[in-house]
Amino acid sequence: MIATLWTNARIVTADGSIDRAPEAGALEVLTQGGRIVAVGPGLARDGHRIVDCGGRLLTPAPVDCHSHIIFGGDRANEFEMRLVGVPYTQIAQAGGGIKASMRATRAMSVEALVAASLPRLDHLLAEGVCTIEVKSGYGLSVAAELTMLRAARALGHARQVRVCTTWLAAHALPPEYDARPEAYIAEVAIAGLEAAHAEGLVDAVDSFCEGIAFTPAQLAPLYDRARALGLPVKIHAEQLSHLGGTAFAARYGALSADHLEHATTGDAQAMAASGTVAVLLPGAFYALRETVLPPVAAFRAAGVPMALATDCNPGTSPLTSILLAMNMGATLFRLTVAECLLAITAHAARALGLQDEVGRIAPGLAADMVLWDAETPAQLVARIGFNPLHARIFQGEVVA
């Protein structure tokens, strides 16, 4: 099998700290069989296919580590309501929000959900994304949640992209379980998890821990079951209030805790101890016009890796740009350029438990990389609504 040598690129490996953009050609990358074989200066050329990268910036391919990209319907009407001052909690209680998406999603087949989701996925792929996490959570019945994850797996066959699936039945309480959250967790979230896991549909288990969703005590049986099945867990926590979801999930060694606007220094320390990644979601912060910032300084001080993701969803973060997520991470949360790039590569991979598979340009990892019409990472982060992608490289091959 022929190897490919990627030469004359400014390579940011995201493998360790990012201090400055290197000179073109200071490093080269050798790939073979879809994997990165070697990274270094002056690699041997004999017998290799040579790709001259023209002095462009080469980075690990972006990883979108938090998305709800599969859903039915549209919630632009709620956007209009929020514009005239109706709060999200009131929209949710009036049957909007997640429940509106539930009604539309339940009415759709696997094929219809795939067709509805592909345009959103294609936007992300056009910005170089090679790995995406896809959550269930709009079916809210065993059958409809399974349908969503079958559609997620199908997306991974429809395009050249790596899909990680997350069981998020504990996203909202459907009307038929009104005031019976414990029964919903047992009969849908846990029973459905077992069925989905048996079908090979689940890579991780997630929940929405919030006053309008579930408490840590209600979620404990689900997380106990995930642990018994050997599945990693994550959590949506401290987005609208501080309910203790972060510390709860840290006790289960969560891969990530996500949103975190209302997290505390104590939460950051718990996350550091459990190796949990802080996944920051500036698209939701922006769309909800949130004013409380996530405790970035506390995450830095505790050494908690920070990731950024689109949180692509029909209501609170209708965002299909990982580049804009980076720009918002810098502009709204004051992350540095280096933190932003790590946040969509190495740290995003860690949030999915894939740190030894993707997210860095390092020997042994998948050869998922992007060649940008840029010279520095700052040029990727600074601009708004501009896509400088030159080539998306998935498993060592340039793909459309």
Ligand SMILES: [Zn+2]
């Ligand atoms: Zn989410």
